[in-house]
Amino acid sequence: MQCREASEMMSLRLDSELHPQEEQALLQHVLTCDNCQAEWEAIQRACALFRSPTFAPPPPDLSSKVMTRVRRHQSHLATLRNGVALLLAVVILASLCLSFWLVASPPVESVLDNPPLVSAMATIVVGIVTTLVTLLRAVALVVQAVVAAPGCIGLLGYVAVAGALTMWWVRLVSGRRVLAPRRETL
Amino acid sequence: MADTATGRGGGREHQRVGADQEQLWVLRARGGDPEAFAKLVELYQTPIHNLAYRMLGGATDAEDATQETFLRVYTRLDTYDPSRKFSSWILSIASHYCVDLLRRRRGNWLSVEEIRAWHWVPDKSPKPEAITIGHERRDSIRRLLDQLPPHYRLVIVLRYWYGLSYEEMAEVTQSTKSAVKSRLHRARRTMAVKLAEAQAGKDVEDAAEERRVRRNAVSGGF
Secondary structure, three states, X not given: OOHHHHHHHHHHHHOOOOOHHHHHHHHHHHHHOHHHHHHHHHHHHHHHOOOOOOOOOOOOOHHHHHHHHHHHHXXXXXXXXXXXXXXXXXXXXXXXXXXXXXXXXXXHHHHHHOHHHXXXXXXXXXXXXXXXXXXXXXXXXXXXXXXXXXXXXXXXXXXXXXXXXXXXXXXXXXXXXXXXXXOOOO | OHHHHHHHHHOOHHHOOOHHHHHHHHHHHHOOOHHHHHHHHHHHHHHHHHHHHHHHOOHHHHHHHHHHHHHHHHHXXXXXXXXXXXXXXXXXXXXXXXHHHHHHHOOOOOOHHHHHOOOOOOOOOOOHHHOOOOHHHHHHHHHHHHOOOXXXXXXXXXXXXXXXXXXXXXXXXXXXXXXXXXHHHHHHHHHHHHHHHHHHHHHXXXXXXXXXXXXXXXXXXX
């Protein structure tokens, strides 16, 4: 047996992971090799310190601190989620209003091609929030495409989809609670 | 099931809590029930705090790490696979957090080469059986653990405090059984070297002290 091999087996021996034959071989090598014997004793000495380890008791208020952090994290998440939901609901409603306005003021192309009107609209919306403008422009493009379709069926379909989405978001905003209700039994 | 993973002192609560009950709490916590999560926190705070304490060495660090671990557990509950042991999963999250933290600190750990090049000399200090107990032993454990690189420290803690098998350690550390064996071997060798070094230093100090005492005695005789 090589010293290197013996050294690796020492750790396995401490975990009782050696076969009896391997154990015997290790023992014989350790008895005949001074260096390995010194190593084996040193390893045993170090590991003997860990023989009956104790568990440090956690601070008494640890679990309540953990739960406070978890609840705070949850309420931050809920605020963020509700904020996003509210923003989307506003965008959808605004796009609905815009689509009606575009339909009600013919010709549609001339309204959108009217630079002062569009830029005035854009300036107002940019003043509220920049991201909202981007979304609004995207929605305006969609509306344009729908309105350009022959007949009003496309527009009605769009209104139905937008309405359903709005309902869904409003329900999400109002219905989702920050924490589930307390349960008496677990 | 959690008994083996959290072992010894940390397993006391687990003996009263069955695996089914634990899974139920996990499912409820996943559904957003904070009371169920609070039960899991109660159940695992001792093993997680102890792991962090052994890994990081300070009470404040251990407390912060425990809080951070539970927050991570909470936000990642959706990714937990119920076919795995919950105890292994939660220990794995705590282990990763502690190892990452230690790596960022970049401790002054011994390299593998230094350990390999060590020459053993027979140690005349007391035999392993006669190891002192109490404060001295606790300090020795702390010093030895502090000198181990994070991954070596982790396997030592998981082995001795949690009594995990090689397979369980591989699961917690997300590595292979052979990697665990190799780390344990190197960790033990490193600790043996460090203990021998400390003993050699102590012997030198003792000899100096002995010489000083003898000199005083000689000069006091006149």
